[in-house]
Amino acid sequence: MSARVMAVWCPDWPAVAAARAEGHGLHLPLAVVGPRGVLACNAVARAVGVRRGLRRREAQFRCPELVVVAADPARDAAWFEPIVQALDAVVPGIEVLRPGLFVFSADGALRFHGGVEEVVTRVVDAVGAAGAECQVGLADELPTAVLGARGSALLEPGRDADYLAELPVGALVVEPALGDVEVLSELVGLLRRLGVRSIGDFAALSPRDVATRFGEAGAVAHRIARAVPWRPPSVTPVPTGSAVEHRCDPPLERVDEAAFLGRRLAGELHETLAAAGVSCLRLSITARVEDGREVNRVWRCAAPLTPEGTADRLRWQLEGWLTGTAISGGAGGAVTALVLEPVEVVPAGHVQEGLWGEAGLAEARVHRALVRVQGLLGPEAVRIPVEVGGRGPAERVQSLPYGDAPAEPATRGPWPGALPAPSPSVVWPGPGYLLEIRESGDPGAAVAARVPLSRGVVLRTEVGVAVDVTWRGLLSGRPAVVEVGGHQSPLLGWSRPWSVDEAWWEPASEGRPRRPLARMQVVPERAAALLLRRPLGDEPEGWTVEGVYE
Incomplete structure (x- = not known):
């Protein structure tokens, strides 16, 4: 039988370290936030509904008094070192898995101190003397001991599989030291959809079927679930002179x-x-x-x-x-x-390299740089576009803090009334965008003016009458000229308008009732093609530019 393993876990360590570093009292609700939301929180924050994985805004909504601290692994390690030092005098051979969690071979400690209760008492007392709380797990295999520490489980030899079988399958995700949390979360979500509810149900599956269906991550998690020997000592000799x-x-x-x-x-x-x-x-x-x-x-x-x-x-x-x-x-x-x-x-x-070779290393460096900026300026300081569902071009992209996942996955369709391809190259230009008006219809003609789109757009017929869209989605006249900021250009072409009436069941916002709208594409002779929109009916706001086909 292999050497038994004892794991010591300090709950909520990132939150504990942050509170000590920032000088916050234990009575204040505190959460440590990373790129993907709340990474850890203290017991006071959990009592009011804050949980790991919540987005920062949701956590602050549940607890307005929440103290939010950016994640900092260096801070966690620095404040964890005195805890490890306190254990050096009790047990030898400590290996740190991450700040807040370490393991050691239990056989020598059990023989020296005289039994399980004696070792656990000395460990808990030493950690307590250093000003922290801890829970201890004992098992044959390292992953079982790590998971057992969260339940203070001191298992008899040969009982690892029986203990794991009773745990929910979601327990595989709780400890980052056992694997990539994001990958394991996807695996656990898939297992739950397939009806696998406990680690025992997962362990009962054939290893070959698991490896075929779930890949390497599934095979590793399956080995944990079955409590098979975990990463035995490497037979590869350490190269001489590698220090x-x-x-x-x-x-x-x-x-x-x-x-x-x-x-x-x-x-x-x-x-x-x-x-x-x-x-x-x-x-x-x-x-x-x-x-x-x-x-x-x-x-x-x-x-x-x-x-x-x-x-x-x-x-x-x-x-x-x-x-x-x-x-x-x-x-x-x-x-x-x-x-x-x-x-x-x-x-x-x-070690499996990335499919694109050096691109994987470059991506890792970019990720570290963005996370570092977030650590300095806050999670909201770095935002990325994420594709989501929608009919208009601006609705299809949502800006989220780097690392956050969208609330709902991107919907590919169908979206009746959606903008057909191709999409505008410039979406929702805003008042700062200047539309270039050429001197003639020649694409190489000089620019006569640059007009801000904040002034609005007017469609006119050949006799100068403004063109609107009726409640039935029909044009009130045949467009012949587009007017932008006082500059007119004949139209080379235009599309028939299509109306969109969505979310009509939601309450009105900003004191204005919801109105269906119409979109149409126009191709001016002396400017880039435009995507226009306006409410149906006789509305004073008229046409506005939603996109530009540069």
Whole structure:
């Protein structure tokens, strides 16, 4: 039988770390918000309905007094380091999965302290002395221990599968250390639609069928559900001389210096590993201090580390050491040397590269940059267009904070009355857009004027009568001229108007009743083609420009 694993979980750690860093009291509702909404919240916020996964606006709607703090993994790691240090004196061989969660081999601790209750008591007391709360899980396999920690489950040997079978299938998503939360969420959603409600139901499926239907992510989750041996020790030897050591001259004392150094050392380490054809799964970070002390931490990862991931963990760890008690609390606290050493490696061929090669790395760098901007300026500062359903060109695109998913998936159709192809190249130009009026109908003619579209558009017949749209969706006359900002241009062509009457059941907004509208396309001789709209009937606001076909 393999060595048993004990997991220690500090609930709501990102919220706890944020409260400590910002100086907020425990009585205040607090939520940590990332690109995809609420990542963590404290018990006070949960009591009023705030939950993980909610969008920021929804969370603030449920709790107007909510204190919102941007996600910061470095802050979480820095405040978590004293907790790990407190456990170093109780149990050896601690491996950090993420700030707020670590694991260790339980066999030695059980023999040394005399039993399960004794070890759990010492662990809880040590974490409590460091000012935090924790829950402990014990199991044969690491994933079971991690999930068991959330229920304070101390399992007997051989009982992992029985315990997991009773958990809802959604439990596979609760812990980021076990896999990509977004991918697992899609998997769990699909399983629920197929009628799979518990982890036991999922485990009962054939491994071959699961791998065929759900791919690699499904196969990994299925191994967790069946409590099969989880990532046994790698048989790939660690390449000789793969450790990267750096002597800090002058000694390292500032976090910004640590971040710069971390990127360089991570690059050197991964160049060495790439030359040997391996990737790192467990990384040891060691710091030597001016007074001769040495501090060490091991990070375990579910997937092979990338250079960016290695640099992040080194930066988080150094920030924890430089701002925590392990180094700065004693004499001679500056770091004089750093050592990065791979503890466990796998062949690099086991890591599936992106389909587009370097494009995947570029996408990852863009993602990190956008998330960083959001961390500095707030989630609403970076917005992206998302395709949604609708009839008009402006309705088909919705602006959302980067990382948020639309409330409803994009609807492909049918949409009766929708704008036919091609779509305008400029949608909803607004008052700042200037329409170019040429001197003649020649496409290469010089520009006679640039007219702001805020002045509105008038369609006229050959005798100068304004053209409206009746309540039945018919034109009141034959358009011959379009007038924009006092400049007229003959029409080369125009489409028959089509009327749209939607959401008529919703209440009126801004004191104005809902009115059906009509759209039509016109092609001026001396300007770009336009998409126009106006309410049906004799309305004073007339035609407005909804899009320009440049």
